[in-house]
Amino acid sequence: MLKLIGVTKWFPRGSVEKVVALNNIDFTVNPSDFITIIGSNGAGKSTLLNLIAGVYCPDSGKIMFDNKDITRLAEYRRSMYIGRVYQDPMMGTASMMSVEENMAMAMLRGRRRGLGRGVNTKLREQFREALAPLGLGLENRLKHDVGTLSGGQRQTLAIVMATISKPALLLLDEHTASLDPKTGRTILELTEQVVKQGNITTLMVTHNMEQALRLGNRLIVMDAGDIIVDLQAEQKSRLTVSDLIEQFEHASGKRFVDDSLLLRRKGED
Amino acid sequence: MLLSITTITFEQGLAYALLALAVYLSFRTLNFPDLTVDGSFPLGGAVAATLMVGGTNPFVATLAAVGAGLVAGTFTGLLNTKLKINPLLSGILTMIGLYSINLAIMGRSNISLLRIDSVFDKIANVLGVSASTTLVILTFAVLVTLIIIILARFLHTNMGLAIRATGDNSQMIRGLGVDTDKTKIVGLSLSNGLVALSGALVAQDQGFTDVGMGIGMIIIGLASVIIGESLFRPKTVTWTLVSVAGGSIVYRLFVAVALRLGMAPGMLKLVTALLVIAVLAAPRYKGMWQQIVRWWRRDRA
Numbered sequence: 001m002l003k004l005i006g007v008t009k010w011f012p013r014g015s016v017e018k019v020v021a022l023n024n025i026d027f028t029v030n031p032s033d034f035i036t037i038i039g040s041n042g043a044g045k046s047t048l049l050n051l052i053a054g055v056y057c058p059d060s061g062k063i064m065f066d067n068k069d070i071t072r073l074a075e076y077r078r079s080m081y082i083g084r085v086y087q088d089p090m091m092g093t094a095s096m097m098s099v100e101e102n103m104a105m106a107m108l109r110g111r112r113r114g115l116g117r118g119v120n121t122k123l124r125e126q127f128r129e130a131l132a133p134l135g136l137g138l139e140n141r142l143k144h145d146v147g148t149l150s151g152g153q154r155q156t157l158a159i160v161m162a163t164i165s166k167p168a169l170l171l172l173d174e175h176t177a178s179l180d181p182k183t184g185r186t187i188l189e190l191t192e193q194v195v196k197q198g199n200i201t202t203l204m205v206t207h208n209m210e211q212a213l214r215l216g217n218r219l220i221v222m223d224a225g226d227i228i229v230d231l232q233a234e235q236k237s238r239l240t241v242s243d244l245i246e247q248f249e250h251a252s253g254k255r256f257v258d259d260s261l262l263l264r265r266k267g268e269d
Numbered sequence: 270m271l272l273s274i275t276t277i278t279f280e281q282g283l284a285y286a287l288l289a290l291a292v293y294l295s296f297r298t299l300n301f302p303d304l305t306v307d308g309s310f311p312l313g314g315a316v317a318a319t320l321m322v323g324g325t326n327p328f329v330a331t332l333a334a335v336g337a338g339l340v341a342g343t344f345t346g347l348l349n350t351k352l353k354i355n356p357l358l359s360g361i362l363t364m365i366g367l368y369s370i371n372l373a374i375m376g377r378s379n380i381s382l383l384r385i386d387s388v389f390d391k392i393a394n395v396l397g398v399s400a401s402t403t404l405v406i407l408t409f410a411v412l413v414t415l416i417i418i419i420l421a422r423f424l425h426t427n428m429g430l431a432i433r434a435t436g437d438n439s440q441m442i443r444g445l446g447v448d449t450d451k452t453k454i455v456g457l458s459l460s461n462g463l464v465a466l467s468g469a470l471v472a473q474d475q476g477f478t479d480v481g482m483g484i485g486m487i488i489i490g491l492a493s494v495i496i497g498e499s500l501f502r503p504k505t506v507t508w509t510l511v512s513v514a515g516g517s518i519v520y521r522l523f524v525a526v527a528l529r530l531g532m533a534p535g536m537l538k539l540v541t542a543l544l545v546i547a548v549l550a551a552p553r554y555k556g557m558w559q560q561i562v563r564w565w566r567r568d569r570a
Contacts, residue, residue: 053444079446094437097430105430110446113427161445 002029007061021047023225034202036212039222045205054078080110083162087174092158095147103127106161152183163194172204209241223252274525282518283409289517291463292490299456300436304360307483308367309341309461313468314478315371318380327388331469338465339458346454379479387473421507485538493517495548
């Protein structure tokens with residue numbers, strides 16, 4: 001469904017000391033894929049998601065979505081198909097607006113926004129039903145500003161907002177990294193559940209190897225702007241964290257030294 | 270004397286409440302410090318006055334002024350979104366350009382409207398009463414209430430939500446499929462339409478329009494917004510709108526009292542600027558004050 005063909009991105013563009021963030025990447029995402037993406041800092045994971053979302057355009061190469069060329073399509077036009085959750089819970093919600101207003105905006109993903117009332121009784125009921133099963137009491141705080149919610153509550157809301165209108169593709173950018181372990185686990189369970197329920201094709205960047213191995217049907221490892229390992233479900237299921245590190249060192253020709261990855265490999269979320 | 274302070278406070282406060290609501294729309298809702306205001310306010314006066322002198326019905330002239338304001342706001346929006354010019358600079362550029370445009374429209378630097386029927390005279394005619402300050406105040410009160418109701422409703426529509434989200438978290442709302450260039454342009458356009466309305470009505474109320482009457486309008490609007498917000502601490506959008514209008518009245522009360530106490534009218538803008546600085550600095554100043562108290566205690570220990 002999503003295809004990147006020879007995509008290259010430099011930062012900063014036009015500067016003498018530019019660095020390649022993505023180096024001639026070919027990458028195909030199949031419908032219903034749940035791909036976990038790992039790699040050290042600066043490997044190009046976030047750049048990859050930003051290019052797919054349309055935050056910026058590649059310097060060369062093509063991005064195809066359902067056989068349409070979307071390389072130059074404006075971000076707001078692609079968002080019809082793409083939901084996204086960021087690492088920072090602040091980024092996925094509007095803090096000075098209420099829970100129900102945030103939900104109402106998410107319901108209209110990619111649709112025309114006219115002069116109809118944003119929130120009405122019927123919608124409010126729908127929001128309550130969507131939020132109640134999460135057990136955070138958000139259904140009783142519909143009129144509260146999102147800025148008054150905790151990080152975990154905001155991230156939960158962000159996931160609901162990213163998926164409520166059933167986008168074809170979901171991009172998760174280390175969306176549990178800034179939460180405490182317990183909240184992170186809850187958010188991850190919720191993620192698995194909504195992805196499965198909606199059969200949403202998903203790309204998830206994570207720093208957590210155990211997570212990357214356990215979740216999804218495919219795993220890719222990025223390094224210095226390249227995809228250096230691409231594992232399918234079967235290979236992935238047999239792998240342990242140390243196997244994965246071995247694979248990484250073999251493919252990149254480097255010792256595995258990323259602190260944040262090392263710290264997190266001991267079975268912690 | 271007390272009565273005249275009250276009258277001036279309400280007359281001016283309500284007349285400029287429209288301006289304050291417009292500044293709230295750009296400054297708070299869109300998070301866009303739009304200096305176009307200093308140009309679109311006299312633009313409203315210029316368009317309305319010139320048309321009225323030419324014999325146009327004052328209501329039509331006022332509507333035309335609103336139209337001109339909408340165009341001015343759109344232009345600032347286009348500068349910012351399409352040419353990627355910094356928000357402050359976009360507003361300043363439109364404002365400077367408007368100075369010449371206003372002069373060109375008026376043909377001279379001021380126009381008297383004393384002998385021409387204003388909207389207030391027309392309303393008095395229809396109601397069969399004489400045009401008085403009370404009538405002007407009531408007219409403004411009705412208009413401000415109406416505008417608050419319309420704005421409150423608008424900011425809760427789907428388009429209104431998108432405009433608010435543009436100022437709150439533009440990355441997020443783009444991710445939900447909103448063209449934030451468009452929401453910015455619409456918001457700025459509406460804001461300056463409202464500013465021009467304010468300018469057109471103030472000109473008719475005071476009986477003249479002057480090309481220089483826009484100077485410092487953004488700060489007056491901002492002062493009203495800040496006073497309203499910090500005084501009434503509103504929790505919802507609708508109450509914020511009411512508070513902003515209230516802030517405009519409180520600001521005028523402050524001005525009327527200051528003038529009565531013998532402040533030279535020329536000092537008004539300086540005092541307003543200092544007022545805004547003081548309120549903006551307050552949160553910072555709080556920490557500074559605690560610091561000073563700590564130092565003082567340490568020195569004594």
